[in-house]
Amino acid sequence: MPMPMPMPASLRSVLAALAAGLAAATCLTAAGPAVAGPAPAQPRGGACSPAVSVQRFSDALDKTTYEGTVVGNFSALAVDRDGAIAALSDRSALFTLDPTTLRPRSVVPLADESGAALDSEGLVVDRDGSRLVSSETEPSVRRYGRDGTLLGRLPVPDALRVAPAGRATANQTFEALTLLPGGRTLLAGMEGALAGDTPGLVRLQTWQRDSHRDFRLGHQYGYRTDSGLGLVEAAAVPDGRLLVLERGFTAGVGNTVRLYLADLRHATDTSRVEALTGQDGVRLVRKTLLADLADCPSLGATAKQPQPNPLLDNIEGMAVTGATGTSGATRGALRVLLVSDDNQGATQTTRFYSLRVRL
Template sequence: MRKRTARIVLATFTAGLAAAACLTAVGPANAREGTTNARDGHTCSPSVSIDGFSDALDGTTFQGAYVGNLSALAVDRDGSLAGLSDESFLFDLDARTLGPESVLRLADESGAEIDSEGLVIDRDGTRLITSEVDPSIRRYSADGRILDRLPVPDALRVAPAGRAQHNGTFEGLTMFPGGHTLLASMEYALSGDSPDINRFQTWRRHKGHFVLGAQYAYRTDAGLGVPEVQATPDGRLLVLERGFTAGVGNTVRLYLADPRRATDTSGVEDLTGQDGGVRLIKKTLLADIVNCPSLGATAEQPQPNPLLDNIEGMAITGYSKGRLKVLLVSDDNQRPTQTTRFYQLRVRI
């Protein structure tokens, strides 16, 4: 376990979506030196402000499991928070303090670890979890039993079985309002597609199972991938784009994207970006996180803003009148040069 002084700069971590209609705010989470009042409005852009950050879990363990490598977040039905490690651990976290309350080890059908990246908690309490190795999406019971495995288009499988690149498949996972449509985002483009066009695959709920649905095309900024997506209450998407340059640091941008008028690309073999009949998902920049105030954060490696790290997970924890509370988390890759850091944002959509 790496030892590092826990640093917390935050005002609120929400208890979750309250009837999907109003914000449920809770008090300070063990606030310490450098505490910042959320009402000060730390502006990242006209649409986004940051309430604070927390390094409280950085370098910690719980019941023998390393509390890091966090790749996804989700709000459970009781308002608690789930954090998914890409090392096959699923943590239940207190939404207020972020403290781990339980941990579940995940495995595939043979009992082997999975490269767990995306997480959705379904309305019946089952956990939908992606692995980017195959890629795959499995349904787990709350106690970790595999209940089902969703179909995956052949083209989205890792080469040579398909056209996806290793370590570049299902990173993001989200459920649209109503619980009828699931969406997974590919982190990077398929071979044959333009390198800046990623495929987003959907599944429809049908007679208790998920069947393949429409597929959409999303254009990333040059050199960036998509580590996470989250459906907004109005049926759009929050999309994280992320990249890393050695000696410079991370780039992390938050976009609002609208797939509702995009073309179904499941029958389009190569997406070149010059396809006149293909309407891409429309996106609008909400914020480049480099422009957020640093709030006294420190970085263990060069960063254009010391607040930045390898941000990979995202959950919408509250909504009211076009305003979202959004929680982000960074994946430290269990490296001393990176940090497990939570970020609390307020986002106007």
């Protein structure tokens, strides 16, 4: 497992402003970014579990546009090299958000090799500033420049391709993407199981960086999701483990969103395992529940459709944005930013959540 790289002090200071900035973010107009004003008072955050607390939320970007592009449909988040927040829309748009106000600074369109739109779901800002973007259409992982120029494409195992080319189900492929500490291992998570695998057992595919910046196929692992839930996001933490989001939806009830800590160590390489059954001696990725987000305080949030907790929505994106102080009750806590995908629908909200997570 690669050793974690320390975060520069300058980046930590930039990211430290993020949590405070969420409370200061204000609503935008339908035509573009608004001038920042005083934020309405919100209840103080509180514990979701012994390991996770929610600090605040922001609906500032809900149902807005920027330079003619809908601000929403967010499926992934990443921290850029300058501390800004890169936010990926699954409608082929990549936004840069101010880390303090969350207002858009820029947006670039993304396209495949033929110029067609992507169902873009996962995002990594690589160490050279280029963007790695996963799409669940084929599936694929492509590399883009900051201006949206397509630079290349990573190999994908045949079995992970959508049927009939492979054994995957459409819209159930590379939903999660993260770069492990050290920058040499890239990981993508399948949202759903392959045909022939037991439902709930999904594959995590890795790539290893060669002597240049290119990635070659690496190990693959099996991960068991909770019944009725899919794996929608993963974010590496400094010690090499993963924060994993599992999410599901039940009509008339709402969303289930759970945050897990996952450990790849000791898991079996499943790249040559034809079928994952859970009874085949394969050691799956170990996971530990950190919080069911339905147990978080609602903080005065409202929902546009039934939810077990009005704070919940269609949460899809996650990024580790920094760390808290090193003493007291917050010692060792990570700052984690979540975002929900509103699907440009009237019953869902583009909502950002600021969490503290203690491992």
